[in-house]
Amino acid sequence: MSVLVVGSGIIGLTTAHLLSQSGKKVLIRSMAPLSSTCSRGAGGLWMPFHCDDVNTNRWARTTLLKYLTLAETPEEPLGKHVEIVQTTVYKNLTQFSKNDTDSYTNPTSSHPTWASENPELVFQAINMSQLEWQGSLSSMHIPSTMKDNYSDAWTFKAPIIDSLKYMEDLKGMCLEGGVDIKEDVEYTDSSSILSSAISSGCTSIVNCSGLGSSTLTSDSDLIPGRGVLYYYKRPPTFNSCILIDDGPIGSPDFPVYAIPRGDVVAVGGCYLEGDDEGNIRESEHDLLTRNAEMLLPGEGWEKVGEWAGLRPVRKGGVKLGVNEELSNGGVTWVDNYGHGGSGWTVADGCAEDVREIIG
CATH class of the missing domain: 3.30.9.10 (D-Amino Acid Oxidase, subunit A, domain 2)
Incomplete structure (x- = not known):
């Protein structure tokens, strides 16, 4: 099974890495380089902040436990950044x-x-x-x-995570795991993403484009x-x-x-x-x-x-789940965006949910 992940912020990278570890062939396509994402400039503090969703605490706990484990293993690639x-x-x-x-x-x-x-x-x-x-x-x-x-x-x-260095090493781990990454890809709407997925042989799309989803999926709540x-x-x-x-x-x-x-x-x-x-x-x-x-x-x-x-x-909370309206041509569209100021706080928990959805 091949999966197209749209976006290379902390949500996209974490999701792509977890899916790759689960045996999926993963492609990351991003409209901007990692260094231009909102995630790289963040303070990197674990603490729920403007992420009003009934699942926030559950996602945050999963992510917290991941960071605590990493902090105890500074010799690991990501541990030295926590x-x-x-x-x-x-x-x-x-x-x-x-x-x-x-x-x-x-x-x-x-x-x-x-x-x-x-x-x-x-x-x-x-x-x-x-x-x-x-x-x-x-x-x-x-x-x-x-x-x-x-x-x-x-x-x-x-x-607290040294955000840019963490993301750079996480990107490196994705590449080592066989993830195909391309940046500065031009997507104008959901149809262009769907066409890209079909032409690449992907059966699932995970939309982690953050604020870009206001244009790509016409989400007026963002x-x-x-x-x-x-x-x-x-x-x-x-x-x-x-x-x-x-x-x-x-x-x-x-x-x-x-x-x-x-x-x-x-x-x-x-x-x-x-x-x-x-x-x-x-x-x-x-x-x-x-x-x-x-x-x-x-x-x-x-x-x-x-x-x-x-x-x-995002008004109304994080958008995470299958988007039936945008799923088409044998490709399942899964959204994972709208995390407010809590991307670093909920990234791993949300990625786990995406993995369960895709199977």
């Missing part, structure tokens, strides 16, 4: 007192559902005094402005969720992931974060639905500079890059 980092999300919660020093296991409705379903994260909802105490016992960085603006925090140990980042050279002593999407410093549209990823720290950001600007605006340059000054300790941080990207957000 690290477990202490992550802090600053919050203003009301479930327990700021002075309650015995609330480590205090249940709260503010716990995200993915936290309770993944004990490996060692998730805690704690107050600022507890966080400062933890910080005094470790190398955790707590920005000075946090104490005056936030009462509480979530802490957990999250996998919208861009724009993000922007600065990259700073990472010193070996910086091992804290910091996230803020509560006021007064952060917000849902303008989350503030610093994610140590490989040899850089990614500082962001924004989440702007419907915004398709491909470059960083002047006001956003100022925003990212301020965020870096606030989150990164000391001075002399060297900026080494920047990124603006469009997350594939």
Whole structure:
């Protein structure tokens, strides 16, 4: 059985690799090189983010377990690109007192559902005094402005993936496994993809084209969720992931974060639905500079890059399953797109579902 996978982001590569491992002959056709995908610029943090689907937690758990296994085997090709980092999300919660020093296991409705379903994260909802105490016992960085603006925090140990290097090695593993990869392929609509599959002798198509599906499948529920980042050279002593999407410093549209990823720290950001600007605006340059000054300790941080990207957000959730309308000519069309800001968080779980569908 031959399968045509459309798209070479983390969703497409992960799906193609898993199908190839299952004995399928796999072709990847992408309209852009790997280095131009949204996935390569992502912060690479495992944490469900704007992926509203009933299956998100299940997909995320499968992917989490994969990353945890990889992190324990740094000698493996992909393992060297995964690290477990202490992550802090600053919050203003009301479930327990700021002075309650015995609330480590205090249940709260503010716990995200993915936290309770993944004990490996060692998730805690704690107050600022507890966080400062933890910080005094470790190398955790707590920005000075946090104490005056936030009462509480979530802490957990999250996998962070050095996204571009991981994808490059995953692409190499696909090639070694016999996957036929071609980039810069021009597809204009679903018919052109179907014709390509038929001419290549494929009996299945897996559409992992992300935001491109708004054109290729005329999916009007897909919208861009724009993000922007600065990259700073990472010193070996910086091992804290910091996230803020509560006021007064952060917000849902303008989350503030610093994610140590490989040899850089990614500082962001924004989440702007419907915004398709491909470059960083002047006001956003100022925003990212301020965020870096606030989150990164000391001075002399060297900026080494920047990124603006469009997350594939889909109203109504991820599109994963057989598309009966587009299946034709003996070719089964399977969709796997619309993962929002969670591509790195759900990639392996979604690929497993695709494998079960194709058989």
